[in-house]
Amino acid sequence: MSARLSRHALGALTVPLALTFLGAASGPAPAAAAKEKQPGRPNVVFVLADDLGWADLSTGRTNQGNGNDFIQTPAIDRLAREGMSFDNGYACVMCAPSRSALLTGLYAQRPDNNIYLGAELNSGGDDTLLVGPPQGLADGNPVLPPHAVTVAETLQSAGYRTGYIGKFHVTKNAAEIVSAHGFDENFGGSESGNAKVYHAENGKFDASIGPALNAFAAPYTQAYVDQNLKPYAHGVSGKALDALVGTQKHVTDALSDAAVNFIDRNSGRPFFTWLSQYAVHSPVGDAQARSDLLAKYKAATPGKDPAKPSYAALVEGLDQSVARVIDHLDRTPDPRNPGHVLADNTLVVFSSDNGGRTDLGGYNGPLKGQKGELDEGGVRVPWIVWSKNKRLVRGGTINSSPINGTDLYPTLAAYAGAKLPSGVPFDGTNLRPAFTTGAPVVRPRFAHLPGYKNGGARDQRPETTVRDGRWKLGYTYEDQRWHLYDLGNDIGETNDLASRRPDVVARLGTEIVRWLDRTDAPLATLRAGRPPLELQVRGTTYSAKTVRHYARSTTLRVQPGDEVPLVLPNS
Structure with a gap:
């Protein structure tokens, strides 16, 4: 196991640094180098949506032609069009087990995972025939054990700067994300499974969100709106966007701020940025949506797919976050590769932690079931990998191989040239050959839930x-x-x-x-x-x-x- 770093985000970051990124990178992108050279180890940006349904994206490339006809996601659609989409991507039934699998590369029943649900396994009550086993640590807390070796630790040991931004969930507290799980910095991650309130109040986010994110919680200014929202808006008037000035920051935007800031401060060496959005997890309602996007969808004409304006607003806010990060990679010179931008040597992976909550506005298309169930609607999720570097990703393709969250760890280790820790029985597959050539991935994918998830229109046994x-x-x-x-x-x-x-x-x-x-x-x-x-x-x-x-x-x-x-x- 790599040596753990004990530096905490607030101690490592000064506010002036945190505020220097707010405009897009100045000046034109550098011209392509006259002679192309093999770049160094790639940067990695992993974007994880929360509870995004299989058919919540407007692209049809990740969902076998079942693109959403109400919600607009042009930035993610671009990734799907230019990168490689997987229309048989899988996660676990709920947030916590998926995050554990992504972080450890292990199925739930492995001792260094042992997380099947975000809560105990007996939500069916006292009348069920069977009783689920304990999960998590010895005290029953469904969190990762400190000795589990995460993908961040493995990349950290290979010389990567590692930054966690957003929901973490599978930890006892925010401090452990840095002290025990391999991330150099943490902005917004905590033990909480959701943001209880999406907007800041008086320049601070709710206590469910890790406190380091408060460095990015200041109300919207005109400069911020002009530089960071208007370029990525679609179907929203300038007047509606200007009306945000002086209002409280939305957590989706603050997480985007933190991600761009981390990239700017660490681009001199390979970096691993894990951007884990709180959207579109509950609560879902008008109060949680950004006002310009809520107004847009309230005025929109519904199609055949579910049309809940507040849910759609959260999804498009997530899409704008992706747009900002990709645009920043596209425009920012790469100090490790003169004559190139960061996007020329960055691998971007996008996915969701489980299927959509259909009772809250999510849409899984023709799939049966929803979050919390082992039916396809509960576990099939969008998966996209993108890079401007054709050596990293064979773009413009759809791969229909079944893949799942346990594959992330060995795949990123392969791209990073990192040695996998010995003695760990990894359950995932290195997907780099698939990403670079489009080769099929032939391996069975398993799921195991030895307990109950009932209630909220769900009946998983x-x-x-x-x-x-x-x-x-x-x-x-x-x-x-x-x-x-x-x-x-x-x-x-x-x-x-x-x-x-x-x-x-x-x-x-x-x-x-x-x-x-x-x-x-x-x-x-x-x-x-x-x-x-x-x-x-x-x-x-x-x-x-x-x-x-x-x-x-x-x-x-x-x-x-x-x-x-x-x-x-x-x-």
Whole structure:
């Protein structure tokens, strides 16, 4: 593990430095060098949206033609058009497990992750058949253990400056983001899972947002609006934008400020900027939207897709943040590569931490389900990778390979030339060959939730799934049933083929059994006070970290407190 830096953001940053970036880079971009040379290790900017639905972007490139007809996202659309889009990108069911997987490169059941939901696993109440296992640390707190080696630590050990901007969630406190998780600086990250209020008040953000971001919380000025909002506005009058002057800063804009500032102060060496927006997580309402964007969408004519103006305003504010960061990379000279701008040697990755909340205005298109569920609508998310350097990304392409959050860590390590820590059983795939050539990625992708996420129009019960090629197989533990969908022909998961394709169930079910065994995955247990379960088994089971094979029909008796097994019948 790399040595940890203990410097905190407020101690490292002076306010004058924090305020020097507010205008766009002055002067024209430098002319291209007469003789192209191989640049040094690339910078990395990772932008993570919060709760952005698969079909919340207006581009159709990330969602198989299901672009949103109400929300406008021109900047992200540009990344999708010029970069490589993945229309089968996956995350976890909720914010916390996705962030843990991205940071560690590990599936939830690994000891250095052990986060399945943002809260305990028994939201179904006391009447459910099963009980989920403990998660997080020994005290039950769903946060990363301090000894987990994050992608930031690995890049930090390779000489990168690492900056975290925005929602972190999987930490005990804001200080640990720097002291324990490999980031040199942190602006806005804390233990909170959302911004309780999106706007600052009296030049400070709500306590749910890490206090270092207050360096960027000053009310809007005319210069700020002219330089940082008007160039990226679409369909909003200058008068509406000028009306922002003197009003309280929106957290989305403040996070953009912090990201650009971090890039400016660290461009003399390779940098890793993790920009984790609070948008579009709840609360979603008129009070949380920026007034110019709210007015735009209230006046807009709805199409066929959901049209909640306050939600759309948060999404377009997120898009403007991306526009500002990309524009800054496009215009800022690269001190490590004279004659070039930063965008010529920067890898930009954009994604979301889970599917959209359809009950709050999010849209997942034809996908079934929403955030908190293992249906496609809960776990399929936009994925885009972009660079102006064709050596870093093969642009203008769509890759339909299934990929997921665990892939980020080994991919960034490969780009950075960083050595992966020894002894860590990484679950991800290095996607650099796919990013640079468009090569397919052939590897099954698993998900495991040994508990409940109920309420808010959601009904997720203990389940394990695998996505392999066009097939998705799932096992539900309460009823010991397999479910099989051909996502190539049935993206909405409407036609269960398990009874008609026992060969596929047997093949993919074996993959699940081996994966559960390989990762020592915990299962839900039979609730105390319930009568024992009797299961007739002829085939293979997994429970208590053990695989067993039964050649003959055998009665298994599951007592309260015992794990309820996965059962794969002989085909």
